[in-house]
Amino acid sequence: xxxxxxxxxxxxxxxxxxxxxxxxxxxxxxxxxxxxxxxxxxxxxxxxxxxxxxxxxxxxxxxxxxxxxxxxxxxxxxxxxxxxxxxxxxxxxxxxxxxxx
Numbered sequence: 001x002x003x004x005x006x007x008x009x010x011x012x013x014x015x016x017x018x019x020x021x022x023x024x025x026x027x028x029x030x031x032x033x034x035x036x037x038x039x040x041x042x043x044x045x046x047x048x049x050x051x052x053x054x055x056x057x058x059x060x061x062x063x064x065x066x067x068x069x070x071x072x073x074x075x076x077x078x079x080x081x082x083x084x085x086x087x088x089x090x091x092x093x094x095x096x097x098x099x100x101x
Contacts, residue, residue, distance in 0.1 A: 017035055017036070018033040018034060018035060019033070019034060019035070019036055019039055020032070020033045021034075021039065021053075023053050023054045023057045024054040024058075025054065025057050025058050025061045025070065026058050026061055026062070030070065032057070032070065032071050032074060033071060034071065034074065034075070038074070038075060038078060041078045041081075041082065042056070042074065042078060045078070045081055057070065057074060060073050060074055060077050061073070
């Protein structure tokens, strides 16, 4: 029988919006916890760049600040990638579709 504190911890874990997945980064297996939208963005970039998630995360790992986490570096990479890919037309269309939603 679980104690109340353990039940609360288990409930918080199950309600988490983060999804953990394993990747191999520079030959070592590690896990990343990202929001589902971040995993979708990573998969889209991997498709566009013809790379596996492990290969892309290894590249991110090689260029990240060693004082920061790999998870944070992946999130920043995703943001920068899509910001650089954005065009003025894309911004206008995104603004229009978000207003009509």
